[in-house]
Amino acid sequence: MNRLVYILFSFLLLISCGEKSGGGEPPTPKPPKVDNPRLSFETPKGFPPLQYNLENNYPTEKGFELGRRLFYAGELSRNGLVPCGFCHDQRFGFTHHEHPVSDGNDLSLGFRNAQPVQNMAFQKEFMWDGASDDLDHQAVLPITNKIEMNETFENIIAKLEKDEKYVKLFAEAFDDKKISNENILKALSQFMVMMISSNSKYDKYKRNEPGGSFNEDELKGLRIFNQKCASCHSGELFTNQEYVNNGLPIKKRFNDIGRARITKKDEDNYKFKVPSLRNITETNPYMHDGRFSTIEECIDHYRTGIKTKTQNLDPRLIQPDGTLGINITDQEKELLVVFLRTLTDVRFINDTRFSE
Amino acid sequence: MKQFQKITLILLSAFFIASCSSDEGNMRYNDLTLKFDQVVGSEDLVLDTKMYTNSKGNEYKINNFRYIVSDIQLKGDNGLMADLSDDANTFIVDERKANADGTFHVNLSKVPSGTYNSLEFGVGITQDRYLRGADGQGDFLNQANESSMFWKWAAGYIFVRMDGKFMSKDSGEEEPFNFHMGSHGNVSKTGVNNYRTIRVDLKQPLIVNDNSQSIALNCDLGKLFDGLQYQHDLEEKNSVMISAKYSPLLTNNFSSCFSEK
Numbered sequence: 001m002n003r004l005v006y007i008l009f010s011f012l013l014l015i016s017c018g019e020k021s022g023g024g025e026p027p028t029p030k031p032p033k034v035d036n037p038r039l040s041f042e043t044p045k046g047f048p049p050l051q052y053n054l055e056n057n058y059p060t061e062k063g064f065e066l067g068r069r070l071f072y073a074g075e076l077s078r079n080g081l082v083p084c085g086f087c088h089d090q091r092f093g094f095t096h097h098e099h100p101v102s103d104g105n106d107l108s109l110g111f112r113n114a115q116p117v118q119n120m121a122f123q124k125e126f127m128w129d130g131a132s133d134d135l136d137h138q139a140v141l142p143i144t145n146k147i148e149m150n151e152t153f154e155n156i157i158a159k160l161e162k163d164e165k166y167v168k169l170f171a172e173a174f175d176d177k178k179i180s181n182e183n184i185l186k187a188l189s190q191f192m193v194m195m196i197s198s199n200s201k202y203d204k205y206k207r208n209e210p211g212g213s214f215n216e217d218e219l220k221g222l223r224i225f226n227q228k229c230a231s232c233h234s235g236e237l238f239t240n241q242e243y244v245n246n247g248l249p250i251k252k253r254f255n256d257i258g259r260a261r262i263t264k265k266d267e268d269n270y271k272f273k274v275p276s277l278r279n280i281t282e283t284n285p286y287m288h289d290g291r292f293s294t295i296e297e298c299i300d301h302y303r304t305g306i307k308t309k310t311q312n313l314d315p316r317l318i319q320p321d322g323t324l325g326i327n328i329t330d331q332e333k334e335l336l337v338v339f340l341r342t343l344t345d346v347r348f349i350n351d352t353r354f355s356e
Numbered sequence: 357m358k359q360f361q362k363i364t365l366i367l368l369s370a371f372f373i374a375s376c377s378s379d380e381g382n383m384r385y386n387d388l389t390l391k392f393d394q395v396v397g398s399e400d401l402v403l404d405t406k407m408y409t410n411s412k413g414n415e416y417k418i419n420n421f422r423y424i425v426s427d428i429q430l431k432g433d434n435g436l437m438a439d440l441s442d443d444a445n446t447f448i449v450d451e452r453k454a455n456a457d458g459t460f461h462v463n464l465s466k467v468p469s470g471t472y473n474s475l476e477f478g479v480g481i482t483q484d485r486y487l488r489g490a491d492g493q494g495d496f497l498n499q500a501n502e503s504s505m506f507w508k509w510a511a512g513y514i515f516v517r518m519d520g521k522f523m524s525k526d527s528g529e530e531e532p533f534n535f536h537m538g539s540h541g542n543v544s545k546t547g548v549n550n551y552r553t554i555r556v557d558l559k560q561p562l563i564v565n566d567n568s569q570s571i572a573l574n575c576d577l578g579k580l581f582d583g584l585q586y587q588h589d590l591e592e593k594n595s596v597m598i599s600a601k602y603s604p605l606l607t608n609n610f611s612s613c614f615s616e617k
Contacts, residue, residue: 074510074541081511081541081598089508097504098420098519100532101595253527290532356490356508 034172036062043122044198046206046236052121052135052193059190062173067191069169070184072356075159077149084142084149084188087114090354093279094118094195100290110147111254113290115275116283118197118348124241128272128288129259139188153181160184197278197348198236205342206236214342221339224332231316232274238343243271244314247306247324248287256289269311281344295340299333302326384469389570390428390462390477392449393617394421397578400458403451410581412589416522416533421451421577422503423516423610425462427478427553430562436470438564446481446496448503449575459572467569472562475571479611480515480551483543505538511598512539515550516610518580522590533594535580537607540598548600552611559616572617583609 039059043050057063071088074080088094094117101110112128120126125133132138142148143156160166160179171177173187202222204212214222225233234240243259250256250270259268272288286292292301306317306324317325328336348354394401396408401418409415426446430438447462454460490497490509500506505514515538524531540548562569581588586605596602 072508072510074508077510079540079598079600080545081507083508083510085508086511086598091501099534099595251527251529253524253529253531285532 034062036060036172039064039194041121041193044196044203044236047119047198048122048235048237048241050121051124052189054121054193057136057186057189059194060173062169063187063190064194066166066169066173067187067189068354069166070188071191073160075163076143076151076156078151078155082149084117084139085356087142087148088117090349090351090356091282092284093197093282093349094354095283098284098293100285111256112288113285116279117192118195118278119237119276120192120195122237125273129262130243130273131262135189135192136185139185153184156184157181191354195348195354197345199347200278200345201342202339203345217335217338218342221335221337221342224328224335225339228326228328228332229336232314233277238277239274242274243268244274245270245310245312246272246302247310247313247317248291248301249305249307250310251289251291254289258288267312271312277340278343279345279349280340282349295337296333299328299336303328303333384566385466386469386564386566387568388430388464388467388564389568390425390464390475391459391570391572392425392462392575393459393573394449394451394454394575394577397576401451401577408578410578410590411587412581412591413525414522414581414590416520416590418451418518418520418577420517420519422505423449423575424480424500424505424513425449425477426481427476428462428464429476430467430470430472430564431474431476432470432472432561436468436472438467438470438472440464440466441478443485443494443496448499448505450503467564469565470563472564473558475556475558476553478551478553479607481513481539482551483539483549486512486539487542507536507538511541514538516580516607518577522594524591524594526591531590531594533590534597535595535606536597537603537610540600540603546600548604550603550607552607554611554614556614556616574615574617576613576615579613580606580609583612585609 037060039061041054041059070076070084072083072085074083076083077086087096087099089097091097096114099114101113115128120135123135126135126138127141131141143151143153157179160170166179170179170183170187174183176183201212201214201218204210205214205218206212232240232242232244245258257269259271259273260266262268280286280295284293286295286298287301292298302317302325304325306313309318309324313324319325319327399406399408401421403421404417404419407415407417424446425448427441428445429441445464449460449462451460485492497506500513505517506512507514514536516535517537518535519532521530521532523529537550540546540550543549556571556573558571562571583605586609588602588606588609593599593602596606
């Protein structure tokens with residue numbers, strides 16, 4: 001009982017204090033409050049549910065700006081030269097153009113193709129094998145990976161603390177004002193969460209907007225796509241976010257077992273995450289090891305490239321008569337390419353908010 | 357003392373600049389074309405299809421081949437010099453954009469009349485120009501971006517780029533290879549400078565006087581793999597980008613690729 005009175009009393013005092021300071025008395029000097037408004041975040045119509053917990057780390061003007069700078073900061077890599085944006089280049093849908101597998105230094109070559117950074121807030125898991133299921137932790141992998149950026153957070157913090165520009169940016173972006181692991185990752189997440197690609201011709205077609213009228217070939221291509229591709233490349237992200245062995249011949253050089261690297265289960269051997277097809281015209285080369293240079297080669301793989309029933313080959317790629325692959329005619333292949341071109345979001349590729 | 361030297365130098369330079377510009381009214385300018393022909397040994401370079409073999413036994417073909425040519429200068433025997441080292445005279449030689457005869461033309465228009473014995477040019481972008489940052493690059497940054505000859509500012513420009521495929525004996529399969537040698541950021545921090553100056557002594561003195569002249573050059577890619585000091589094996593390393601070890605080795609090899617036809 002006593003306690004309740006005490007709480008009520010304190011509450012009254014607080015209110016009266018508030019009034020007092022509002023009433024002309026000079027307040028104790030505080031550092032000027034930086035105006036750091038939240039950015040507006042909207043889930044595009046038809047997109048799968050948001051996976052990122054926005055309320056934990058809502059993108060703000062300053063946090064986003066800091067994230068953008070960190071995305072392009074050489075300080076995040078050991079040799080100072082390989083920022084995130086090195087392999088995730090905006091010009092190519094945030095991928096590494098014409099570069100099959102990524103490497104950041106002279107130790108050895110990576111074995112996976114850099115995936116596009118887009119619509120990250122809607123993805124359940126990241127990387128070809130789903131090595132990370134949290135956007136905030138995802139960036140740790142390339143930053144600390146010996147064959148990618150090869151840096152430690154301890155070193156990064158030491159480097160950033162020496163730079164007044166970063167000291168100021170962190171202080172403006174985060175309440176605790178600290179240059180810390182957590183804030184580096186949160187800033188990067190704020191940047192990546194805002195990277196939404198949803199303004200391709202296809203999107204305009206779906207939303208019935210100007211610039212979105214499909215010609216006959218594009219409509220045919222869409223129909224064929226829905227019949228023959230959309231059981232894996234489903235929904236508005238064009239991926240069911242599952243792991244699938246799509247029948248690629250296994251390269252001895254890497255012997256990459258894919259999802260099983262994470263789960264250690266035989267049933268996941270050679271399975272890789274179904275990639276989104278948004279901006280696919282811009283992101284060559286293709287597949288987890290970047291083995292194909294053109295979209296046509298990818299489609300040909302599904303038509304005639306699956307030669308052997310490798311372990312865990314997806315049943316959708318085995319026809320009732322036992323033939324491997326998907327039955328796609330020459331004409332259908334052309335129409336599919338026509339349709340896939342409508343998934344390119346020129347506004348996103350050129351959006352200066354995301355540029356270095 | 358140092359201060360005194362500096363002032364003398366500045367005064368001297370000012371004097372020279374003044375004297376140059378007073379002459380400029382009488383200076384005659386001419387066109388000069390540098391014709392870069394990309395070859396592999398004695399064979400012409402054919403992209404995408406033709407296979408070549410290096411001394412390590414790697415069988416390879418080339419899909420992309422580009423390099424940046426900058427800071428062009430012509431020298432004569434009595435100190436005469438054509439200095440075309442300004443930003444406007446920076447070019448990306450791109451085999452994909454070569455003429456029907458397989459040569460890529462770099463067209464220079466402000467070559468003073470004179471007799472020249474040697475040609476010098478840079479492969480890449482100088483450290484000074486890199487340190488000017490994005491705003492100091494003019495239109496060339498756009499060109500480099502469009503040709504995929506630029507990374508990010510942390511590193512800078514790609515000076516020499518060769519992408520291709522080779523038959524790997526290790527894997528028994530065709531594998532890609534990518535050589536991207538370029539700027540390693542701030543040289544004072546990274547210690548790696550891949551900018552190289554190439555000097556080609558001309559077989560005959562080149563007389564530039566009221567006429568259009570050209571210099572025909574070979575760029576022998578075979579020497580990129582097989583230099584005098586270093587021979588590269590694609591089985592050992594098929595991707596060279598930011599590599600403090602391999603990038604300078606291949607860059608050194610590349611600077612021996614040029615000769616007059």
